[in-house]
Amino acid sequence: MTVWIGTSWKMNKTLAEAVDYAGGLRQALSGRSLGSVQPFIIPPATALASVAGVLDGTSVLVGAQNAHWEDAGAWTGEVSVPQVSDAGARLVEIGHSERREHFGETDETVRKKVDATLRHGLIPLLCIGEPDEVHNAGTSSEYILEQARRALDGLEDALLAKVLIAYEPIWAIGAGGRPAHPDELRAPFAALAGTFGGRVAGLLYGGSVDLANASGLLDLPHVDGLFVGRAAWALEGYVQLLDLAAGLAGGDERRSEMEGVDQ
Ligand code: PGA
Numbered sequence: 001m002t003v004w005i006g007t008s009w010k011m012n013k014t015l016a017e018a019v020d021y022a023g024g025l026r027q028a029l030s031g032r033s034l035g036s037v038q039p040f041i042i043p044p045a046t047a048l049a050s051v052a053g054v055l056d057g058t059s060v061l062v063g064a065q066n067a068h069w070e071d072a073g074a075w076t077g078e079v080s081v082p083q084v085s086d087a088g089a090r091l092v093e094i095g096h097s098e099r100r101e102h103f104g105e106t107d108e109t110v111r112k113k114v115d116a117t118l119r120h121g122l123i124p125l126l127c128i129g130e131p132d133e134v135h136n137a138g139t140s141s142e143y144i145l146e147q148a149r150r151a152l153d154g155l156e157d158a159l160l161a162k163v164l165i166a167y168e169p170i171w172a173i174g175a176g177g178r179p180a181h182p183d184e185l186r187a188p189f190a191a192l193a194g195t196f197g198g199r200v201a202g203l204l205y206g207g208s209v210d211l212a213n214a215s216g217l218l219d220l221p222h223v224d225g226l227f228v229g230r231a232a233w234a235l236e237g238y239v240q241l242l243d244l245a246a247g248l249a250g251g252d253e254r255r256s257e258m259e260g261v262d263q
């Protein structure tokens with residue numbers, strides 16, 4: 001089973017800082033076996049082509065933080081899926097809560113972006129997550145399932161199989177966020193797995209992930225990986241998370257081999 005460990009740098013890093021990180025990552029990976037761990041890095045648009053160039057030929061997938069649903073045209077300030085693809089992106093992050101909150105991203109635009117991303121053969125990384133009041137009302141699972149359905153309903157199986165879903169409770173994201181306790185995530189992940197388990201490329205968790213809580217999160221049923229912000233903005237933090245995930249995944253694989261179970 002693939003374990004996805006990725007980071008979005010959000011609106012951080014100069015070109016020099018981005019290239020430095022990517023070069024360091026390339027070096028770190030050359031001496032490591034990550035087993036079934038699939039790394040991905042989502043730099044700001046300004047650094048996308050450079051980071052993709054530095055990481056070319058490694059196992060790291062590079063992604064864009066956003067892309068428009070049209071291929072080209074009079075959309076000042078936007079970049080399209082063909083453009084980010086041309087710059088080296090293999091993956092497009094769609095519908096992060098910061099984009100939904102500050103940039104008018106809706107379920108409708110998210111859907112169009114999912115379709116555009118798939119149309120051009122890239123991987124949509126669909127972000128979903130509920131606000132605090134929904135969490136407090138105990139209806140998180142219903143809320144995020146509805147978000148996911150609106151983004152993905154009607155996709156044929158072969159396309160759905162390319163999609164990554166990142167469940168990122170809004171109350172758990174960023175400096176003002178409160179890290180989710182694994183027990184708070186069991187029901188939402190069970191709900192997502194009930195509809196999408198085995199049908200999408202993976203179900204990821206994001207929101208205040210760090211080295212201290214990562215193994216508890218990766219141990220949760222139906223969690224296929226982590227989508228990390230702050231804790232992976234320094235290269236060392238990201239590499240430590242990759243090592244931890246590779247160690248856990250290796251242990252799981254050894255156990256299932258001994259038990260004769262396919263993962
Ligand atoms: P954080 O960001 O890890 O800094 O909370 C997560 C995200 O926004 O994906």
